[in-house]
Each structure stands twice: as C-alpha cells, then as structure tokens.
Amino acid sequence: MKIAIVCYPTFGGSGVVATELGIALANRGHEVHFVTYKQPVRLELLNNNIFFHEVHVPEYALFHYQPYELALSSKLVDTVRLYGIDLLHVHYAIPHAYAGYMAKKMLQEEGIFIPMITTLHGTDITLVGKHPFYKPAVTFSINKSDIVTSVSQNLKDATLELFDIENTIEVIPNFIDVDNHDNNFTDCQRSMMAKEDESIITHISNFRKVKRIPDVIKIFNKVQKEIPAKLLMVGEGPEKEKAELLCEELGISDKVIFLGNSNQIDKILCFSDLFLLPSETESFGLAALEAMINKTPVVSSNAGGIPEVNIQGVTGYLSDVGDVAEMAENALKILRDTKVLAQFKDNAVANAHKFDIKKILPLYEAAYERALHARFKNAH
Secondary structure, X not given: OEEEEEOOOOXXXXXXXXXXXXXXXXXXOOEEEEEEOOOOOOOOOOOOOEEEEEOOOOOOOOOOOOOHHHHHHHHHHHHHHHHOOOEEEEEOHHHHHHHHHHHHHHHHOOOOOOOEEEEEOOHHHHOOOOOOOOHHHHHHHHHOOOEEEEOOHHHHHHHHHHOOOOOOEEEOOOOEXXXXXXXXXXXXXXXXXXXXXXXXXXXEOOOOHHHOHHHHHHHHHHHHHHOOEEEEEEOOOOOHHHHHHHHHHHOOHHHEEEEEOOXXXXXXHHOOOEEEEOOOOOOOOHHHHHHHHOOOOEEEEOOOOHHHOOOXXXXXXXXXXXXXXXXHHHHHHHHOXXXXXXXXXXXXXXXXXXXXXXXXXXXXXXXHHHHHHHHHHHHO
8 A cells, every 4th residue: 555644743742653553564565655844853864665755835925824724735636646646644633634634635636536634633622622722623634534543542531522523533553563662782871870778750741731740750859758759851842941940949850850852752751660640631631641661660640541551559550630649659569679669560562562664554554455346436
C-alpha cells in the first residue's frame, strides 16, 4: 500500500505514535509518505519506503493568520497525484481530517477516490474540539472520515458524549516498539544524576497546564522529605519556568534537574525508579507506557485513558486528580522497599509488552484494507 500520513511533527504523543506507525509500516513493505510542516522528530532516517513532503505556507499580508489547512489540503492533492497514494491516514481531527476531507473532494472531481482514516488522539476532542468555535468542524470531519479510530476506550466514550457522531469509532490503542526498547545498558551512568542511596523520580511531558507540573514538584517534595531522592524533569513548555520558581520556593532546586527536550528517553528512564504522571487528563498516557517498557513503575492520576495502561497496585498506583498527598504516599510505598520496587518494575515491563506494535500494527492494516475495499466499491 501507498499511505500518506498527516501528523504534528513534534515531541507530543500523537506525533510520536504517527511517526512510529509509519516507520513500522515501511518496515512491513508499505510505502509511507509523511505530509507535514517539518520532518517529524522521531523520523531520524528516511529509507527506501519512507518519504517526507513539507507543507509550505506562503506569507500573505492579506491573511491575519496564515491558512495552514489550505496549504495542507493542496499538498495532499499534489502528493496523491504524484505518487499514486492509496489512502490517507490523518492524526487529529482538526485541522488534519478537515484538510484531508477537502483534499478528498478535490480529487473526486478528477475521478480519484481516496479513503481517509482519522485517528483521534485526545486534545483534538477533549480540549480544542469541544470549543463552540470548532465543534461543528470536528463533528463534520469525524463523520466524513471513512474509518475513525481512537487511541483508548475512554477517548471513544468522550467523543461519543461530546459530539453528534454517526460514524463507528474503533479503539486501536497506542503502542510501543518493544524491539526498540530492548536496551540492556551495561552502565546507565546513574551516578551522573544521583548518589547511590538516592531514588530517581522522573517526569516527561510538554509542560502544559493539563500535565499539572506543580503537582509533580509537590509530590516529589513530600517524597524527598522521607527518603533521599532526585527529580528529573524532561521536556519544554509554558509551565517550565513556574516549575523552576516553585523548586526555588520549596528549597529543592539542588534536587531537581531540568533536562529540556531529549531524544535519549530510554537512557533517562534506564536509571529511573519511578515515573510521575499526575495529569488533569490523558487520552492514553503514552509517556507512562514508555516508562513501563523501561521497567519504571508509574504513580499517576486516574484520569482519561491512564487506567487502561497503568494498573492499580500492579504497575503502579492511581489517585484522583490533584491528590498530591496520596500520590506521594503511593510513591513511598514503591520506593521504600527494594523488593517491592523490583516487583513493580517487573510488572511494569510485563504489562507494557501487551502494547507491542507487533500486536497493534495488524489492527491498522486491517482498517486500511477495509477502507480500500470501500474505495473500490465507491469507484465502481
């Protein structure tokens, strides 16, 4: 198959999933074309089956905001024509499904029928999508997609509750490539980050408000009062500066290391003992899954799709959003006893294997086959 993938080329979960999916599809012999405004961060090397097409948005003084959707839909039309694309797989309802639908309609005028699979990731539904300004466009885009998938059951339920959806939504969970995470580091260089008797706690995110970054700091502060510990904060975003100030106020700046964005997540998680994810909501919790495949148990909120990944009392613990005291106590339950910690680490990696891409990829391929079959019927 020749597949065009539209995604955000960023460190965010949807961009990571879309990129890893494309790489896996290419490794299975499919021809994959990424169409976005810059090369995705996880797309380090192009191979014979992977192509990247940059969407350029010309600057016109006429426009107060430059029309990315117009540029994207035009680029999709050109890409389909030039490379004989079989189907579009767009990640995020808006603007990607909206632009994809416009590309479909333009191509239909030329007698080209191209199916579109839309994958819902979360923010397009729970944050942006339900805003009154965008709700009609999101509803339209979902209903006009040939196949719709959601990364968690929780997100599917939220979508059906928030929007007037006529389409069927299939749950295909986020995934992880277990083979890429088989990192048996002989030396994690743990001593670079902490002393031998210190526990290492990690948080990785885009530092937006929904991640509740102050809660991460407050949880750690309670933990470090009871046991020696260091906190690694990985990522960039609007809440980072406030987090640094909060560390200063609490007098723990020497125990918190801000590492910025990193492509060495596995190396960082290799020497981590615990992962904190106290988010307001998560459609799935990909960061938790990446922690678990690296043998790092998770203390998290019970929001959104997180309970579908982090199993209470098995891979970590779940608490109500904002319950900093309980999350800190749960962290201590795991960290205080080396045998308990070892068991949680083993449980975490075992559960992560359930989300191996080798189990998830065939679900997407089956969806593609159904979409292509429907296209054949429509064309004839």
